[in-house]
Amino acid sequence: MDPPPERRRSEKRALLFAALVILAGAALGAGGFLLEQATSNWRPQIVRTQTGWRITEVRMLGFGGLALCDERIAWQDGPSVLLLDLRSGKARLLGPGNEAPATWQPAVSERYVVWFEGAGEGASSADAWTYDVATRRRRQIATLDDVLSFPSVSAARTVWCAARDAESRIVGVDLTNDKGLVVASEYGRPVIDGALVAWARSSGGGPSSFVLADVTQGRSWTVIPSGLGGAAGLTGFDLSGRTLVWGQQDAQTAVGRIVAQNVDTGAASIVAEGARMATAPSIDGDTVVWAEQTPDAAAYRVMGRRLRGGPSFQIARVDGQVQSALVSGGIVAWLVDNGDRSPTWIETARIPR
């Protein structure tokens, strides 16, 4: 038998009253969340430009350690590690946690961001952390006694150099199963692409060779850098597929050269030379990107060149000192720092494929 209409009305009013209590609580929770977001100070200023994005620091702690992979950039803002999705412009604060006031420059792959968190500035021991873009999960992957390099990550493999019992080792982690990788028992600042890890081996002050290690086959070999010597110093290197690209700079004139070298055959070709290089080169596929001073030394410019042919081309002219320039998936990102008094910023641009 149905309850009388009076009883039904009373039931509805009781439900409505109970729903109002939930609504009041929900409003309180939403208000608290919005207040917390409004008072948080980690967000940089993010502005869409004609070519991409411009991210400017707000806290004046200094941007650093820029990393780029496809549609994502990660970088340091003081002690914080931030990630920006270049499709949406949405930034995320990845770390560090409350108990780790120091971080080192992050690395980013298609799916993972990897970075170190230390107990204090200048600390050599650190915890290695990863953020999985697919699951949005952050987790600790290793504890390191003595960190000797920044991390490098490609797909689901990450590598770095750390010391244990006074022995330097290039090691890493397979992020799909957290299994450790031992690449080599020597010092080096490794860069990984796919299954290939590269680092520069030094002797007598300057780098004498690059070491390549295939982590799936367990073999390694050396590549002698073509034409590196004399007063030229290595500014940095990058790896993509079977091509190693590296920069050198004359210590006296600061004039530099960028060389691409096949890791199997050793065949080398000059990508750029004659300019005052501002950054080490970056490579993705057949595109090499770097920053150099303009010929009149009035500004900097981000340059690119295809290894399959054609002249170098200007991607952007920058009124500031470019600290690093990177390329991945048709996107170029560069970090600009003009010193203590002005904010650092990051810009991105899409280059035609």
Added chain:
Amino acid sequence: MTAWRTRRSPRLGPFGMRVLFWLLVELWVLNIADLLLTRYSLWLGFATESNNVMDYFFRSGTAPTVAFKIGIVTVGTLLLWRLHRYRTALFAAALLTGVFAAVVVYQTLWVLSL
């Protein structure tokens, strides 16, 4: 004895009892939502449990956590329903449901913002 009776919470009418019933149902459901959201937030690695008691249970495993969290709120709601004749029970249920709703909405927005 008479003086003691006059200080007791005013009685609830039939309408108040119906409101209390629905508030307790909401409280129980919100408690489950709070448990799931907290578990997910901890799994994501960006949150820490600030309640020491719950932190202990989360570290002990999923089954003890679920048993404790659901058990204690079930006991609480049954206790409040046992006191359904008193207006104080209605105030307590409204306050608890409001606080749980605030926590659940805050957690939901926080998880979505990650």
